[in-house]
Amino acid sequence: MNTQTLERDFSSALAVFTGEGSYDDFFAFFEDDALLVNEDIPFILDKDSYKDHMGFLAENMSMLEWIVREPRFQVYGDTGIVSAELTVRGKPNNAGFRQRHSVLTAVCHWNGSAWRGANLHTSTLLAHIYHMSPG
Amino acid sequence: MANGFSRRGALAASAAGVAALSGTEAVQASDHDTSEFQAAFRTFVQTLATGDLDAFYATIHDSAVIFDEDIPFRLTKAGFKDHIDFHIGGLWEGFSWQDRNPNFRVYDNTGLVASFATFRGKPVDAGYRQRHMAFTQGWHKFEEGWRLVSWHQSPFDGHILEASPG
Numbered sequence: 001m002n003t004q005t006l007e008r009d010f011s012s013a014l015a016v017f018t019g020e021g022s023y024d025d026f027f028a029f030f031e032d033d034a035l036l037v038n039e040d041i042p043f044i045l046d047k048d049s050y051k052d053h054m055g056f057l058a059e060n061m062s063m064l065e066w067i068v069r070e071p072r073f074q075v076y077g078d079t080g081i082v083s084a085e086l087t088v089r090g091k092p093n094n095a096g097f098r099q100r101h102s103v104l105t106a107v108c109h110w111n112g113s114a115w116r117g118a119n120l121h122t123s124t125l126l127a128h129i130y131h132m133s134p135g
Numbered sequence: 136m137a138n139g140f141s142r143r144g145a146l147a148a149s150a151a152g153v154a155a156l157s158g159t160e161a162v163q164a165s166d167h168d169t170s171e172f173q174a175a176f177r178t179f180v181q182t183l184a185t186g187d188l189d190a191f192y193a194t195i196h197d198s199a200v201i202f203d204e205d206i207p208f209r210l211t212k213a214g215f216k217d218h219i220d221f222h223i224g225g226l227w228e229g230f231s232w233q234d235r236n237p238n239f240r241v242y243d244n245t246g247l248v249a250s251f252a253t254f255r256g257k258p259v260d261a262g263y264r265q266r267h268m269a270f271t272q273g274w275h276k277f278e279e280g281w282r283l284v285s286w287h288q289s290p291f292d293g294h295i296l297e298a299s300p301g
Contacts, residue, residue, distance in 0.1 A: 127293020
């Protein structure tokens with residue numbers, strides 16, 4: 001368990017968003033009791049709800065991609081932390097195109113043979129800018 | 136009366152629908168014992184509430200990564216401290232950070248908090264301010280105990296505004 005294996009397993013899980021992996025692999029990366037925060041939803045999601053949302057996006061968009069920028073992988077014993085900038089982009093069916101510039105963190109743990117995700121939190125930069133300065 | 140009744144019914148139906156869509160009813164407790172981890176989190180929260188910043192910062196690992204709700208960049212612990220110093224340098228008459236409905240997970244030495252929170256207070260010479268948000272924290276259990284290694288806070292407006300393309 002080190003930053004190289006964390007990068008390998010996390011990148012492999014997200015490969016579906018660059019056309020090189022599968023949703024099955026993406027969802028298998030997360031623990032069944034993982035807690036997820038998605039940039040499009042103001043609630044904490046369990047894995048089933050997150051899968052439902054991703055299915056909705058896949059059904060209503062083409063060319064859906066995640067562009068991970070400046071990823072950083074940190075390991076503390078059996079704990080792995082991923083942080084990065086993120087652009088979610090694609091073409092909604094019958095609409096122009098869409099870009100959601102965001103940041104992400106993932107809390108992961110080493111299960112003895114591989115890294116698993118306990119959490120993935122994505123949030124738009126809008127959230128970190130809008131209304132940050134009162135008065 | 137009839138209108139009130141029907142409004143209550145509509146609200147109940149709406150709430151049930153929101154719960155079903157959001158999956159909030161399905162968020163289950165972890166099978167692992169989280170009591171020790173929850174105690175560490177509560178102590179951490181209390182250090183902030185009482186202004187014991189030395190203890191607050193001591194719980195945050197020196198290489199922790201932080202996304203603060205007011206800043207669109209990744210922060211180091213030093214950058215986070217600088218931001219907090221800006222806030223406590225005379226800008227506020229009082230503020231508090233309140234976690235709401237936290238969920239805890241523990242996988243061996245890895246701890247996760249996923250929760251909602253409100254940052255609120257009164258800026259000097261202004262009315263008051265509330266920042267409602269979601270947050271997640273990653274923790275690791277070191278030999279000396281649980282310490283925070285990641286913290287991501289994101290206000291709800293960013294999860295709502297422009298979530299639906301036309």
